[in-house]
Amino acid sequence: MAKGKTTVYFCQECGYESAKWMGQCPACHEWNSFVEETVEKKSARGSRSADSSREAKAVPLSQIEMTQEQRVSTGMKELDRVLGGGIVQGSLVLVGGDPGIGKSTLLLQVCRNLAEHKVKVLYISGEESLQQIKIRAERIGTFGDSLSLLCETNLDTIRRVIDREKPEIVVIDSIQTMYNEDVSSAPGSVSQVRESTGTLMQIAKGRGISIFIVGHVTKEGVVAGPRVLEHMVDTVLYFEGDRHAAYRILRGVKNRFGSTNEIGVFEMRGDGLTEVENPSEFMLSGKPEGASGSVVACSMEGTRPILLEIQALVCHSNFGMPRRTAAGTDFNRVNLLMAVLEKRLGLSLGNCDAYINIAGGIRMNEPAIDLGLVLAIVSSYKDRPIDEKTICFGEVGLSGEVRAVSMAEQRVLEAKKLGFKTCILPEVCRESLKEIKGIGLVGVRTVKDAMDYVMR
Helix, strand or coil, X not given: CCCCEEEEEEECCCCCEECCCCCEXXXXXXXXXXXXXXXXXXXXXXXXXXXXXXXXXCCCHHHCCCCCCCEEXXXXXXXXXXXXXXXXXXXXXXXXXXXXXXXXXXXHHHXXXXXXXXXXXXXXXXXXXXXXXXXXXXXXXXXXXXXXXXXXXXXXXXHXXXXXXXXXXXXXXXXXXXXXXXXXXXXXXXXXXXXXXXXXXXXXXXXXXXXXXXXXXXXXXXXXXXXHHHHHCCEEEEXXXXXXXXXXXXXXXXXXXXXXXXXXXXXXXXXXXXXXXXXXXXXXXXXXXXXXXXXXXXXXXXXXXXXEEEEEEEXXXXXXCCCEEEECCCHXXXXXXXXXXXXXXXXXXXXXXXXXXXXXXXXXXXHHHHHHHHHHHHHHHHCCCCCCCEEECCEECCCCEEECCCCHHHHHHHHHHCCCCEEEEEHHHHCCCCCCCCCEEEEECEXXXXXXXXXX
């Protein structure tokens, strides 16, 4: 081995460094997460800074003045919603998602919108050539002269270009292709990803430049590289959805400048991504008429109510072990609710196959859709359709009670706007919504009350 180099082991999950391989990481307790890398020893540096006149000084909290952070609109309302109102100056945003989901297309459209408003943008790609980016850009539309392209993977070169061009927004596509010459390991390794992100963070904070980083994901669905990468950035956005489906969902996992509960809904078309301003209407399109096992429920994503169709298919099993599947919701939650129906309502579901699906492919885990899951299962089991103009929401407990959920008023108003005539909701919530007119409110205390109403 070359002089000054040594071999160390890094945890791929948290970035923990060890001199020897270990089966379990002592920091994050993950198994078989250590990888071997060659690093170069750096010379020891003095503990004192070159500018000895500057000293660290603590400031009392009461003397700190509040300033409103400056935000730049991306030109896409759905993305602005997830970011918390727009791009914050000097922020570092990580965008992750499956291959081909539309990460690069989304950011290229953002660059186009910003360039139209004379915002200076620099798009840096380490995966595509200038000609490849040009082909994708022509499919999206026309671009202004404020957008510049650079194909480079060396961070030292990128730093010099940023210092020379002085852009306001920078897009890095992707972080796994960037490398720092001070780190001897290959691009995409744990140490390279960590050091490269640290360099970009210094550029963003030191020069007040907003930087978007594209990150690949592993087969588990998390951003490749150490989990410390997510802790270093200001915002983490995940682009979700089936690559072969039309819709895409942008979800905020971490946001230092806004809420992490908001989602943005997009539709993939031939000319790029289009915003879906009314996701409820989009999710309910194509709902069958007069079919059993179908019910509309309401879930909240941040401050946005989303109406979705829950489908259930319950049939007698021909085998000794019934089959249970759930698409779009928690499988264990479905088994729990079926056990409640067997115990509290006396339904014989132990010898039945059950298939649960949330139409549209969207995934929801909010407890408020429990009542919708229960009614869909009962409707399919009894082969009795539920009125198409009926919507429901509420959390179901193990005793069969229907518990209150938050933001009931927003849910009811969204259902009323889309033309629903009846809303089944917890009795506790109905008492506080008596002033809402134009939609019938049916308060229930137990699952049996809800079943008796829809099956009457």
